[in-house]
Amino acid sequence: xxxxxxxxxxxxxxxxxxxxxxxxxxxxxxxxxxxxxxxxxxxxxxxxxxxxxxxxxxxxxxxxxxxxxxxxxxxxxxxxxxxxxxxxxxxxxxxxxxxxxxxxxxxxxxxxxxxxxxxxxxxxxxxxxxxxxxxxxxxxxxxxxxxxxxxxxxxxxxxxxxxxxxxxxxxxxxxxxxxxxxxx
Numbered sequence: 001x002x003x004x005x006x007x008x009x010x011x012x013x014x015x016x017x018x019x020x021x022x023x024x025x026x027x028x029x030x031x032x033x034x035x036x037x038x039x040x041x042x043x044x045x046x047x048x049x050x051x052x053x054x055x056x057x058x059x060x061x062x063x064x065x066x067x068x069x070x071x072x073x074x075x076x077x078x079x080x081x082x083x084x085x086x087x088x089x090x091x092x093x094x095x096x097x098x099x100x101x102x103x104x105x106x107x108x109x110x111x112x113x114x115x116x117x118x119x120x121x122x123x124x125x126x127x128x129x130x131x132x133x134x135x136x137x138x139x140x141x142x143x144x145x146x147x148x149x150x151x152x153x154x155x156x157x158x159x160x161x162x163x164x165x166x167x168x169x170x171x172x173x174x175x176x177x178x179x180x181x182x183x184x
Contacts, residue, residue, distance in 0.1 A: 014124070021111070035057065038054075066119075070092075085109060
């Protein structure tokens, strides 16, 4: 139940890290937003309480020559290493993907390229409280569990008519599928 940075601070840091990676690339490289997410930490790696979120963003980097992707990967990795990131996964040369974690603040970053000439950089925050401090419901969840009465038995659902007639397997094999499904 530790305090964290706020969601907004996490969002700002994600963007700062992405800008930093961009600064390692050639001047013609530009960011094109690809995804931005706020995901609940339902199974956090630190086994902490629910109610916290990971903030992430991924950008496509445009303006890069695919022939120079290997050099671009090296440039970003060197930037990471000079900013407390440690490479945890390097799938090259089989897959153009590298993943790193910051040893100081646990932010993750990745770079990925594909055969279509696309190059992506992403960053993800560790689990953070929306306002930086545990939410009241998380504090309550941290209390010892109290016995709870069993929920009432659900009433059986009324039987329903099928929405459509059952399929006759013999007709299925006789259907001409090239003309939209008319039967012979």
